[in-house]
């Protein structure tokens with residue numbers, strides 16, 4: 001469960017509230033009853049650096065090559 005940090009500008013009270021993501025933000029300051037604003041910290045976040053991200057294929061590819069594969073033969077004739 002993520003912890004959200006709130007700061008009340010009315011009384012300057014700062015507190016944390018553990019709530020689910022689907023829960024509405026805290027609308028009442030426990031100190032004065034005003035509406036606090038949620039502090040968005042950079043703790044939780046996804047930062048994409050570089051030229052895009054790539055997905056790594058973890059599936060195991062078959063290493064055996066079928067013998068019945070059509071082989072293109074080149075008839076190298078000298079002369």
Ligand SMILES: [Zn+2]
Nearest residue numbers: 008011029032
């Ligand atoms: Zn307050």
